[in-house]
Amino acid sequence: MSRRSAPDSVGAFILHDQLLAPLTTWGVGGYAKTLVTPRSRDELIEAIGWLKTCCSSFFTLGGGSNVLIGDGVIDIPVLRTTETRDLRVSVDGENVFIDCAAGTKLSEVLALTIKEGWSGLEFAAGIPGTVGGALSGNAGTLRGAMDKSVVMVQTVEEDGSKHEWKADDMKWGYRRCGLLENTSRVVIGAKLKLSLSDRGLVLAAVKEALESRGLQPCGHRTAGCVFKNPQGHSAGMLLDRAECKGLVVGGARVSAAHANFIENMGACSARNIMQLALICKKRVFEMFGVTLSFEIKTLGIQEEDIYVGR
Numbered sequence: 250m251s252r253r254s255a256p257d258s259v260g261a262f263i264l265h266d267q268l269l270a271p272l273t274t275w276g277v278g279g280y281a282k283t284l285v286t287p288r289s290r291d292e293l294i295e296a297i298g299w300l301k302t303c304c305s306s307f308f309t310l311g312g313g314s315n316v317l318i319g320d321g322v323i324d325i326p327v328l329r330t331t332e333t334r335d336l337r338v339s340v341d342g343e344n345v346f347i348d349c350a351a352g353t354k355l356s357e358v359l360a361l362t363i364k365e366g367w368s369g370l371e372f373a374a375g376i377p378g379t380v381g382g383a384l385s386g387n388a389g390t391l392r393g394a395m396d397k398s399v400v401m402v403q404t405v406e407e408d409g410s411k412h413e414w415k416a417d418d419m420k421w422g423y424r425r426c427g428l429l430e431n432t433s434r435v436v437i438g439a440k441l442k443l444s445l446s447d448r449g450l451v452l453a454a455v456k457e458a459l460e461s462r463g464l465q466p467c468g469h470r471t472a473g474c475v476f477k478n479p480q481g482h483s484a485g486m487l488l489d490r491a492e493c494k495g496l497v498v499g500g501a502r503v504s505a506a507h508a509n510f511i512e513n514m515g516a517c518s519a520r521n522i523m524q525l526a527l528i529c530k531k532r533v534f535e536m537f538g539v540t541l542s543f544e545i546k547t548l549g550i551q552e553e554d555i556y557v558g559r
């Protein structure tokens with residue numbers, strides 16, 4: 250695949266040999282041979298159409314806050330959505346609908362709802378990233394998740410066609426959206442449903458949501474929780490009881506504040522993070538017989554690449 254093969258309209262937002270580390274919250278990751286950064290929903294659709302004709306696969310990157318990107322060269326094109334940001338609001342009785350482009354920051358939507366006194370997204374306080382990324386992982390906390398706030402999701406399908414999905418058809422689960430798993434289906438936008446409320450009430454609920462996150466590390470580069478909570482357990486508690494807090498591999502360290510967070514201490518590689526995560530996973534299995542599975546997504550690095558002993 251080469252830049253020449255892209256029409257001029259798409260070529261305008263393609264860059265080659267771009268370092269991905271600064272595009273992730275962990276701050277690790279190698280060079281993408283091809284980085285495609287459309288600047289509007291229309292350009293996003295055009296870019297996906299081109300990628301689907303020229304490449305067997307590509308990776309969609311939102312805010313990079315839930316992804317571990319390998320240290321080597323990323324051969325498949327990376328489609329970055331963060332410049333496709335727009336919001337359209339409509340009100341119908343007590344209901345408020347916000348139609349957001351996939352790359353819109355979740356925090357930007359939340360800020361608008363606080364300013365206007367619209368209720369329904371308070372749980373999202375403190376969750377970085379884009380609307381598309383949040384839908385892909387059904388982002389949330391114990392207070393709620395995206396599946397409860399979204400009514401419609403617009404995608405570009407495997408065959409390049411556009412589709413509007415009702416939220417009920419998206420196959421939601423805990424930190425997953427079945428319809429967006431293992432496919433090259435891309436979210437281009439979504440309609441959220443909120444309700445008219447009171448600014449003070451919304452702000453108080455947001456403050457409460459932020460306070461409940463108190464034990465998470467601040468001021469360090471992380472990607473949120475590394476592992477999902479296994480059924481009936483808290484991954485953080487298992488990792489804590491397995492004495493993972495403070496473990497270090499190279500520039501990666503398990504947070505002293507929350508055992509399910511891995512911090513980049515500087516001079517950290519994706520390999521360091523993966524190795525440390527797998528050591529933690531092994532400890533938990535050996536101690537409790539519970540197999541942890543990743544909440545983070547990976548690109549260009551896999552569990553199987555790294556051996557941490559039997």
Ligand SMILES: Cc1cc2nc3c(=O)[nH]c(=O)nc-3n(C[C@H](O)[C@H](O)[C@H](O)COP(=O)(O)OP(=O)(O)OC[C@H]3O[C@@H](n4cnc5c(N)ncnc54)[C@H](O)[C@@H]3O)c2cc1C
Pocket residue numbers: 274308309310311312313314315316330351375376377378379380381382383384385386387388389390424429434435436437471472473474546
């Ligand atoms: C400090 C911190 C705190 C966090 N707290 C929470 C929390 O409380 N709850 C929680 O759930 N998460 C949390 N996270 C993780 C992360 O913020 C969320 O998962 C977030 O929704 C990811 O969005 P993103 O845009 O950064 O996605 P990315 O990390 O860029 O991508 C994540 C996945 O989504 C896919 N994706 C992205 N955009 C699209 C699209 N348009 N169409 C299809 N697929 C797409 C990617 O391919 C990838 O598989 C936290 C992260 C950090 C750094």
